[in-house]
Amino acid sequence: MINIRPVSDLRNKFSEIEETVIHSNAPVFLTKNGYGTMVLMSIEQYSELTDNIERKLDxxxxxxxxxxxxxxxxxxFGRARSRINEHARV
Known part of the structure; x- marks a missing residue:
């Protein structure tokens, strides 16, 4: 389930948000004035997103x-576009 919270909860309910992020292994989306402003995630979640990219860059x-x-x-970028277009046709 997507967890969307007002950014004020970051200040007022930090411990609760921290628990949610760590134990649900899902990000928390923060909003300000009804618009998305940031996403909070655990270090493990962030690593899952970036480790492969870092390895490929190395x-x-x-x-x-x-x-x-x-x-x-x-x-x-031309080669990248070509590969993306090839996969889109499959």
Whole structure:
């Protein structure tokens, strides 16, 4: 279940929000004046989202050190768009 709370709860009910984030293993969405402002999540949740990306970036850095070949931004994004479009057709 999505947990949406006013940002004032962060100040007034921090312990309750902390318990929710840690024990439900789900993020808490905070709103201000009825609009979303931020998302709170545990360190474990954040790591699940970012660890693979960090690993892939490290692999890319290592591969870049092995060659002098460089690509322009338009080449990189063009290839990314092509791959996304290929997957969209499947």
């Amino acid at each position: 692999e890319s850095d290592a591969a870049a050190e092995q060659t002098t070949v460089r690509y322009s931004a338009s080449e990189v």
